[in-house]
Amino acid sequence: MNAPKALRDRQAIQAMPVVAMGLVVMLLGVLLWLLHRNEVEEEKRVLIQDILWVEQNLYFHLSSGVERLGQLADLAGRGGVASPEFVLQSRALISADPEVERVLVRDAEGTILQSLPPVEADGGGVGDPQWHSTLALARSSGRPAYSPPFTIEGKGARFEAQVPFFRNGHFAGTVAGVFSLDAMLAHHVPWWFAQAYRLEILDGNGTLLAAKSQLSPSEPGASYTLRFEPPGHGLELVAISYHSDPQLLRNVLAAAIFILSLLSVSSLWALRRHVRRRLAAEQALRTEHAFRKAMEDSLTVGMRARDLEGRITYVNPAFCRMVGWTAEELVGTVPPMLYWLPEDLENTYEIHRAVLRGEAPAEGFELVFRRKNGERFNALVYEAPLIESDGRHTGWMASVLDVTERKRSEELSRQHQEKLQHTARLITMGEMASTLAHELNQPLSAIASYATGCLNRLSAGDTRAEELVPPITKLGAQAQRAGQIIRRIHDFVRKSEPMVVPCFLDEIIEGAVGFLEPDARKRGIRIDLDVEGAKPRVEADHILIEQVILNLVRNAIEAMGHTPRPQRMLSIALESEDGQARVRIADRGTGIAPETAANLFSPFFTTKEAGMGMGLNICRSIVEAHRCHLWFEPNPEGGSVFFFTLPEMTG
Numbered sequence: 001m002n003a004p005k006a007l008r009d010r011q012a013i014q015a016m017p018v019v020a021m022g023l024v025v026m027l028l029g030v031l032l033w034l035l036h037r038n039e040v041e042e043e044k045r046v047l048i049q050d051i052l053w054v055e056q057n058l059y060f061h062l063s064s065g066v067e068r069l070g071q072l073a074d075l076a077g078r079g080g081v082a083s084p085e086f087v088l089q090s091r092a093l094i095s096a097d098p099e100v101e102r103v104l105v106r107d108a109e110g111t112i113l114q115s116l117p118p119v120e121a122d123g124g125g126v127g128d129p130q131w132h133s134t135l136a137l138a139r140s141s142g143r144p145a146y147s148p149p150f151t152i153e154g155k156g157a158r159f160e161a162q163v164p165f166f167r168n169g170h171f172a173g174t175v176a177g178v179f180s181l182d183a184m185l186a187h188h189v190p191w192w193f194a195q196a197y198r199l200e201i202l203d204g205n206g207t208l209l210a211a212k213s214q215l216s217p218s219e220p221g222a223s224y225t226l227r228f229e230p231p232g233h234g235l236e237l238v239a240i241s242y243h244s245d246p247q248l249l250r251n252v253l254a255a256a257i258f259i260l261s262l263l264s265v266s267s268l269w270a271l272r273r274h275v276r277r278r279l280a281a282e283q284a285l286r287t288e289h290a291f292r293k294a295m296e297d298s299l300t301v302g303m304r305a306r307d308l309e310g311r312i313t314y315v316n317p318a319f320c321r322m323v324g325w326t327a328e329e330l331v332g333t334v335p336p337m338l339y340w341l342p343e344d345l346e347n348t349y350e351i352h353r354a355v356l357r358g359e360a361p362a363e364g365f366e367l368v369f370r371r372k373n374g375e376r377f378n379a380l381v382y383e384a385p386l387i388e389s390d391g392r393h394t395g396w397m398a399s400v401l402d403v404t405e406r407k408r409s410e411e412l413s414r415q416h417q418e419k420l421q422h423t424a425r426l427i428t429m430g431e432m433a434s435t436l437a438h439e440l441n442q443p444l445s446a447i448a449s450y451a452t453g454c455l456n457r458l459s460a461g462d463t464r465a466e467e468l469v470p471p472i473t474k475l476g477a478q479a480q481r482a483g484q485i486i487r488r489i490h491d492f493v494r495k496s497e498p499m500v501v502p503c504f505l506d507e508i509i510e511g512a513v514g515f516l517e518p519d520a521r522k523r524g525i526r527i528d529l530d531v532e533g534a535k536p537r538v539e540a541d542h543i544l545i546e547q548v549i550l551n552l553v554r555n556a557i558e559a560m561g562h563t564p565r566p567q568r569m570l571s572i573a574l575e576s577e578d579g580q581a582r583v584r585i586a587d588r589g590t591g592i593a594p595e596t597a598a599n600l601f602s603p604f605f606t607t608k609e610a611g612m613g614m615g616l617n618i619c620r621s622i623v624e625a626h627r628c629h630l631w632f633e634p635n636p637e638g639g640s641v642f643f644f645t646l647p648e649m650t651g
Helices: 003-079 084-096 131-141 181-188 191-196 248-298 317-323 342-356 404-439 441-460 465-493 505-522 542-559 615-625
Strands: 100-107 112-116 150-152 156-167 170-180 197-202 208-211 223-227 236-241 302-307 312-315 365-370 376-387 393-402 501-504 526-530 537-540 569-577 580-586 630-634 640-647
Touching (some): 003 084, 003 100, 003 156, 003 191, 003 248, 084 100, 131 156, 170 181, 181 208, 191 197, 248 317, 302 317, 317 365, 342 365, 342 393, 376 404, 441 465, 465 542, 501 505, 501 542, 505 526, 505 542, 505 569, 542 580, 542 615, 542 640, 615 630
Antiparallel strands (some): 100 112, 150 156, 156 170, 197 208, 197 236, 302 312, 302 393, 365 376, 580 640
């Protein structure tokens, strides 16, 4: 199962309780709605039954009253309206039927012949103001006729029921009963109906004519309208149920269930969020564990944890690879450890006890361990206390480095250094020999020249002894100089300090130029010596500085070997500036190529066919031994210019 599908399945499982609870809440709502609808329908059905019963009851009493009016009409037709029996029956009717307020007898023209109770003095308000229409209807039909409702000020709505009576087959008038709607409702609507409903009688325009209750329901419930016939004329009976809450307990229970359902949904949602956070935390923990595991696997440093008794509680893969035992074989073991050297147990035990006492060296310590295959290796161990999150010291954590290769490299490096030192001595000896060969070339050549000249003069036979004194003196001086050169070069190569003494640099330059001037003249080179203006006094080894000048001047003379004779000019100048005496030697030779410049002062590097490549290297070493600097620059007029400086003496 791939990760996205597993994630979708897990989300679906997590969403199922919420969905189920949502469905329960929805079904509960539907159930309550169905119950409410049944209640409404039941209430309406009961309402219809009740109002039908009331309508039948009213109809029964009204029909009974009209029937008794019919009996009075028979009496009026037979005995007259003033007969005692008529009066007695009329009063009995009014007494038995409270809704019959008055009994009126009209003749065929509508004149009131009898009124029970009697008509008051003003005669107003005794009956239907539109009695003639009802009388005409009763006369034409020969049956009881009902008048439209009419209202008497201060007494409410009423209607008449006129019953015709005949004498000798001719219409003689009507016996009318004045019915009060309020009295009808008051006496013929039972109390239990009035407690449950408000009963109203409305006319065809919706005007309220009478009501069983004088109070209007604040929150009317179901209602039902029924035609009120007789008397008809658009009258309607309207029953309005009072708003009641007979299912209060059920509603409370439903509300409680709803609240509990909502609480359950919210709890499930909170639980889901908690589970999501927990899963996220677990995922983060797994990621962190994988990251740490990758770090541990990638480490080349062995990690080992021990408790306070020295028992191994953890080793990382690098440590296992280092010693050759697995983590299962190492964890739980106590000293002596499997990787300790049997022949070094006492020393290792002592270090182990020092670590447990917290006396391990902060800079680490070295031990020799053995691998599972018996191979020995050098280990550098750093120990640190293992502190839990609550600050409790629970053991020691060690990092172990296999330093076998490093120690082997150090040993090889030591051996290599010894070889280098041996080689350096050989090179020094070679350098000294080369330098001596190079520097002694001049005095030995001079000695040979003087000796040859003396022999030539002696061979000629005409030489006086005093004529040979100067060349032999110079020969001796050159031999003495050669000896000084040998001693100085020997001291210099042995890195001895130069024998510096105060001297004038212009005199050293003039001596060196005088030595090479014959050679320069032979090559057609003019020497421009400018040392008259400066008389710097420096502390230097006279012989070595003279050798530097001789080398640089000789190189300049040789550099102009291919320069046209008119341009062969060697310029030597001495300047003094800022406490430094600077010697400038400029030639008009071919110059120094850029690819040559980088190695110009390197040992054994030369551009001459017979050169040894030591001259400039020795010159720079001598100048730097005097804590000065030697360098070169291109000559703007062609060739090269070499400079070196020496600090002037103060005072």
